[in-house]
Amino acid sequence: MxxxxxxxxxxxxxxxxxxxxxxxxxxxxxxxxxxxxxxxxxxxxxxxxKQFAKKIEPETKQIGRTLLASHIMLGLIGLVIGLLVASSLIISGIQFAVSSPIMLMIATGTLGTFMGLLVAGAASLxxxxxxxxxxxxxxxxxxxxxxxxxxxxxxxxxxxxxxxxxxxxxxxxxx
Missing domain, CATH: 3.30.70 (Alpha-Beta Plaits)
Structure with a gap:
């Protein structure tokens, strides 16, 4: 991989x-x-x-691939971190986590994914x-x-x- x-x-x-x-x-x-x-x-x-933009940034296709790869990778990393946080809260026995573990997994997974995508976006600038x-x-x-x-x-x-x-x-x- x-x-x-x-x-x-x-x-x-x-x-x-x-x-x-x-x-x-x-x-x-x-x-x-x-x-x-x-x-x-x-x-x-x-x-x-007239071609100065191409001379400064000649690798536009590679930049596009970098944007895609960073968003996919950091989004997935954020998702995994979010799910690990939810799992650790559930395992630790915290009441709100134990009472609704599926909702917690969805919330932290979504939040983690968005945080990963935000980091990828900031790096892509x-x-x-x-x-x-x-x-x-x-x-x-x-x-x-x-x-x-x-x-x-x-x-x-x-x-x-x-x-x-x-x-x-x-x-x-x-x-």
């Missing part, structure tokens, strides 16, 4: 905003040649780029991506170029930031 909730191949992102096209493209080349980043993990976004998306949008408004790097882990994020640090006007990353 696969319990993996995040279906994205590159869940992390780093964006660097640059004043001009040549600096952005040069930085993208450095990331590929010296940073060990493959060319399909780096995207250069121009101020007039991906607030860590807001800073990356907002920096690219702001850069486009200011006629600046952006380099977006799709990363796998924190080590890749740190390496990309280090390579962009000297020439980027602004940097943003997911956590």
């Amino acid at each position: 696969n319990l993996k909730m995040n279906e994205e191949h590159h869940p992390g992102k780093v964006v660097g905003v640059f004043e001009d096209e040549s600096t952005a493209k040069k930085t993208a080349e450095i990331l590929i040649t010296k940073g060990g980043v493959s060319s399909d993990e780096v995207a250069v976004v121009s101020p007039k780029d 991906r607030p860590d991506h807001d800073s990356v998306v907002n920096e690219v949008r702001q850069g486009r408004k200011n006629n600046q170029w952006s380099v977006v790097v799709q990363t796998i882990d924190k080590k890749d994020i740190q390496r990309a930031k280090q390579l962009m640090k000297g020439s980027a006007v602004k940097l943003a990353e997911t956590f």
